Amino acid sequence: MTISWSNITKLLNYSNMFQQGLIVTVLLALCTVFFGFFLAFGLALMLLSDVRPLRHLEKIKTDDMERKKRLDFIARFNPVKFIASAYVQFVRCTPMLVQIFLVYYIVFGYVTLPKFTFLGFIQFERFFPAAVALALNSGGYMSAVIRGGIEGVDGGQTEAARSLGMSKGQTMFHIILPQAVKNILPAVANEFVTIIKESSVCYTIGVQDIMFNVKSVQSATFIIAEPLLMATFLYFCLCYPTSKIIEHVERRMRQSDNR
Amino acid sequence: MTTDNKALIQVRNLKKHYNYGKLKALDGVNIDINKGDVMVVIGPSGSGKSTFLRSLNLLEEPTDGSIIFDGQEIVDSKINLDAFRQRMGMVFQHFNLFPHKTILENLTLAPQIVKKAGKEETEKRALELLDRVGLKDRANAYPVQLSGGQKQRVAIVRALCMNPEVMLFDEPTSALDPEMVGEVLEVMKELAKAGMTMICVTHEMGFAREVGNRVVFMADGNIIEEGTPEDIFDHPKSARLKDFLGKVLEA
Ligand SMILES: Nc1ncnc2c1ncn2[C@@H]1O[C@H](COP(=O)(O)OP(=O)(O)OP(=O)(O)O)[C@@H](O)[C@H]1O
Numbered sequence: 001m002t003i004s005w006s007n008i009t010k011l012l013n014y015s016n017m018f019q020q021g022l023i024v025t026v027l028l029a030l031c032t033v034f035f036g037f038f039l040a041f042g043l044a045l046m047l048l049s050d051v052r053p054l055r056h057l058e059k060i061k062t063d064d065m066e067r068k069k070r071l072d073f074i075a076r077f078n079p080v081k082f083i084a085s086a087y088v089q090f091v092r093c094t095p096m097l098v099q100i101f102l103v104y105y106i107v108f109g110y111v112t113l114p115k116f117t118f119l120g121f122i123q124f125e126r127f128f129p130a131a132v133a134l135a136l137n138s139g140g141y142m143s144a145v146i147r148g149g150i151e152g153v154d155g156g157q158t159e160a161a162r163s164l165g166m167s168k169g170q171t172m173f174h175i176i177l178p179q180a181v182k183n184i185l186p187a188v189a190n191e192f193v194t195i196i197k198e199s200s201v202c203y204t205i206g207v208q209d210i211m212f213n214v215k216s217v218q219s220a221t222f223i224i225a226e227p228l229l230m231a232t233f234l235y236f237c238l239c240y241p242t243s244k245i246i247e248h249v250e251r252r253m254r255q256s257d258n259r
Numbered sequence: 260m261t262t263d264n265k266a267l268i269q270v271r272n273l274k275k276h277y278n279y280g281k282l283k284a285l286d287g288v289n290i291d292i293n294k295g296d297v298m299v300v301i302g303p304s305g306s307g308k309s310t311f312l313r314s315l316n317l318l319e320e321p322t323d324g325s326i327i328f329d330g331q332e333i334v335d336s337k338i339n340l341d342a343f344r345q346r347m348g349m350v351f352q353h354f355n356l357f358p359h360k361t362i363l364e365n366l367t368l369a370p371q372i373v374k375k376a377g378k379e380e381t382e383k384r385a386l387e388l389l390d391r392v393g394l395k396d397r398a399n400a401y402p403v404q405l406s407g408g409q410k411q412r413v414a415i416v417r418a419l420c421m422n423p424e425v426m427l428f429d430e431p432t433s434a435l436d437p438e439m440v441g442e443v444l445e446v447m448k449e450l451a452k453a454g455m456t457m458i459c460v461t462h463e464m465g466f467a468r469e470v471g472n473r474v475v476f477m478a479d480g481n482i483i484e485e486g487t488p489e490d491i492f493d494h495p496k497s498a499r500l501k502d503f504l505g506k507v508l509e510a
């Protein structure tokens with residue numbers, strides 16, 4: 001397989017397709033991070049929750065240490081946290097491609113989506129399941145980051161707030177979250193870069209992203225290598241500047257801490 | 260309501276165990292704290308002073324025992340903890356000011372969202388109190404722009420803005436440079452003079468002697484000796500206390 005200049009000039013006839021692919025990829029990543037963030041936030045709150053329906057077992061007085069330990073173990077059970085961590089483990093321990101197929105062929109095999117195109121060329125009935133699958137995946141990963149960001153706020157802040165009579169919710173909203181945002185935002189922005197790359201598997205369910213258009217151009221022209229190089233170039237041009245900007249903003253934010 | 264002969268806070272057989280009783284941070288503490296008391300708690304590191312203080316406003320959940328505040332049991336009871344905590348202010352070793360809020364916002368946030376008091380009213384009161392500790396001109400600064408001593412004075416004012424009936428201090432001067440200790444102790448002294456009920460964990464023996472009306476010596480999760488400052492500093496009875504005072508006072 002040779003790479004030739006003439007092949008690359010031939011690709012210019014298809015620049016329209018690459019452009020559309022680029023738009024789909026970016027839009028997909030934006031939707032994913034937006035919806036994934038809300039999912040992640042909910043999951044993080046679930047992971048940090050203190051819902052223990054059996055907590056009264058802690059109060060049982062007994063001199064039998066083994067029994068006491070067993071009771072305490074059961075008393076610690078938190079169903080809300082359990083559900084959230086089971087979900088996160090599922091997301092982390094199954095391949096993204098499998099998750100996308102599950103959502104597209106099984107979930108949306110039962111739910112019929114309206115068929116229409118938006119922005120002129122994006123097929124909703126393919127784009128939407130892809131965005132849902134990616135958001136479900138990304139939300140699972142981001143929940144760990146958000147949870148870490150919340151836990152990273154000094155415990156003295158919570159103690160000070162609670163000692164002033166603030167409720168758990170007030171403490172979270174007024175004291176913890178505003179400080180956690182600084183830890184969380186850079187990671188969310190980085191997730192955007194990750195999703196740009198990972199969303200490339202969505203061509204398998206017919207989402208017309210960059211990779212889908214690579215395949216189309218390949219089969220229309222019988223040129224194999226150059227469209228791939230084009231895709232590589234596009235992905236790199238999306239991801240490199242974005243991550244540089246994030247790094248820069250992050251550094252600026254850290255400096256403003258020491259004002 | 261309180262009956263006059265009853266103490267404001269009655270602590271009975273208070274225990275806090277960790278690791279299934281392997282570590283007894285508090286092991287059956289009994290004490291009465293009366294309205295207007297300035298009680299100073301001293302003792303070696305790890306003796307349970309902080310745990311005792313933090314149990315009083317239930318930042319730490321006791322393993323066993325009872326705390327009766329103003330006639331009401333607060334351990335394992337159905338009372339509204341948030342409402343109860345408003346009545347007890349707390350000042351921490353590391354200030355714990357809210358770094359994303361200005362000094363004025365630090366002071367007015369809790370009154371506004373917890374007591375639902377108006378903006379003007381809370382700001383007026385906050386500025387009044389800030390003025391009293393000499394920091395009125397820093398109202399719009401952020402905590403990072405203040406020195407340690409200034410931060411701690413703000414932290415005291417923040418607790419006072421909730422009009423608490425009791426103030427708890429956990430080593431309020433231990434994280435300060437020596438030249439800033441005085442300004443914070445001065446504020447605490449003023450507060451004591453004004454009749455505030457105070458419980459202070461501190462290593463400032465001069466303060467304990469001058470301002471405290473009671474001194475409590477703790478070791479190994481228990482109160483070993485209790486009395487007036489003269490009792491404790493001039494006529495210590497137990498060997499533990501004598502030993503502790505020997506070490507602290509020579510330093
Ligand atoms: N969360 C915890 N888990 C396990 N042990 C703890 C915990 N908190 C406190 N302890 C232990 O309880 C004991 C009492 O601690 P506490 O902080 O009350 O002592 P202190 O008198 O305030 O000491 P210092 O003068 O160093 O502040 C110590 O042995 C400490 O290690």
Ligand SMILES: [Mg+2]
Pocket residue numbers: 308309310429430
């Ligand atoms: Mg301590």
